[in-house]
Amino acid sequence: MSLSSTVTVTVPATTANIGPGFDCLGAALTIYNQFQFAQLRTNTEQQVDITVEGLEADRVNRDESNLAYQAFVKLYEHLGQTPPPVEINIQLGVPLARGLGSSATAIVGGLVGANAFAGSPLSAAEVMQLAIAMEGHPDNVVPALVGGCRLAATTSEGKWEICEIPWHSDIVPVVAIPNFELSTAEARRVLPSDYSRADAIFNTAHLGLLVRALETGNGKWLRAALQDRIHQPYRQTLIPGYNAVQDTAIAAGAYGLVISGAGPTLLALTSSQEAANVEAAIANTWIEQGVTPLVKALKIDSTGATTKEA
Numbered sequence: 001m002s003l004s005s006t007v008t009v010t011v012p013a014t015t016a017n018i019g020p021g022f023d024c025l026g027a028a029l030t031i032y033n034q035f036q037f038a039q040l041r042t043n044t045e046q047q048v049d050i051t052v053e054g055l056e057a058d059r060v061n062r063d064e065s066n067l068a069y070q071a072f073v074k075l076y077e078h079l080g081q082t083p084p085p086v087e088i089n090i091q092l093g094v095p096l097a098r099g100l101g102s103s104a105t106a107i108v109g110g111l112v113g114a115n116a117f118a119g120s121p122l123s124a125a126e127v128m129q130l131a132i133a134m135e136g137h138p139d140n141v142v143p144a145l146v147g148g149c150r151l152a153a154t155t156s157e158g159k160w161e162i163c164e165i166p167w168h169s170d171i172v173p174v175v176a177i178p179n180f181e182l183s184t185a186e187a188r189r190v191l192p193s194d195y196s197r198a199d200a201i202f203n204t205a206h207l208g209l210l211v212r213a214l215e216t217g218n219g220k221w222l223r224a225a226l227q228d229r230i231h232q233p234y235r236q237t238l239i240p241g242y243n244a245v246q247d248t249a250i251a252a253g254a255y256g257l258v259i260s261g262a263g264p265t266l267l268a269l270t271s272s273q274e275a276a277n278v279e280a281a282i283a284n285t286w287i288e289q290g291v292t293p294l295v296k297a298l299k300i301d302s303t304g305a306t307t308k309e310a
């Protein structure tokens with residue numbers, strides 16, 4: 001099998017949970033990270049040479065602890081092979097630790113890059129299983145790999161069943177990315193380990209309604225469906241100004257506003273008509289609350305990770 005000498009993997013950001021879909025629902029967004037892998041020619045024991053450029057580049061590790069490299073090694077370990085020495089160039093467009101799936105881009109980039117580098121021995125489904133195992137939950141890595149909005153559920157054999165959730169073209173995702181980080185680990189620590197039957201029923205009903213609302217574009221359903229009792233009530237306190245921004249976004253015409261992934265980015269869903277109003281209202285209110293956000297209307301990426309080999 002002929003092996004590629006350079007592999008470039010482009011991976012979209014993702015927004016996970018979307019209100020009631022904690023740890024099972026996520027969508028790919030039109031912001032991207034790029035990971036380029038090339039053979040490292042060296043006479044030393046050096047295994048990896050990492051360069052990072054773009055947004056917040058100085059915040060990413062350049063040693064063997066780098067998550068994209070860890071994923072690269074993981075795939076070779078899975079194959080029972082020693083990973084080759086590799087040069088990795090990372091171009092960052094997805095802000096780090098903001099609830100937009102930056103870690104998922106690194107995991108997907110490393111696994112997909114290693115698989116292509118090794119001559120594609122694993123199927124897309126096998127790469128997906130490895131990615132979910134590395135991230136610990138499917139809601140970022142699955143849409144990062146295959147694009148679109150995806151619901152993931154385990155089968156009785158413990159595998160993952162992935163279902164595409166159609167996203168109505170008039171529902172616009174607006175992200176408000178604040179100027180501070182919140183690690184997923186920290187945002188998971190504040191969650192309880194048990195929930196009441198009432199909360200379980202509440203989220204089951206709202207997730208069902210959300211799936212239908214996303215598909216049909218029914219605004220009345222969407223307004224009700226974005227409520228959640230599993231993670232948001234516990235995480236809101238980690239995000240200054242959350243309630244004020246939510247109120248103002250809804251007053252400006254958003255169907256609702258939720259925490260993107262583990263936060264602190266906030267995600268408003270709105271119609272294309274109201275998107276500009278909602279963007280301005282969120283930005284002004286969060287600034288009044290002392291937080292400087294970057295607010296952007298995005299689209300759903302329908303492709304997921306793409307690979308170029310040279």
Ligand SMILES: Nc1ncnc2c1ncn2[C@@H]1O[C@H](COP(=O)(O)OP(=O)(O)OP(=O)(O)O)[C@@H](O)[C@H]1O
Nearest residue numbers: 067068097098099100101102103106183184261262
């Ligand atoms: N491009 C990258 N290359 C290497 N490591 C990365 C990259 N992007 C993120 N990481 C690692 O992932 C960490 C952030 O992961 P974390 O799960 O806390 O946030 P997130 O993935 O951005 O948010 P969320 O999971 O809520 O969407 C970073 O601190 C860094 O260690």
Ligand SMILES: N[C@@H](CCO)C(=O)O
Nearest residue numbers: 016022023184261262
């Ligand atoms: N479902 C995850 C997404 C962030 O990785 C969480 O909310 O913790």
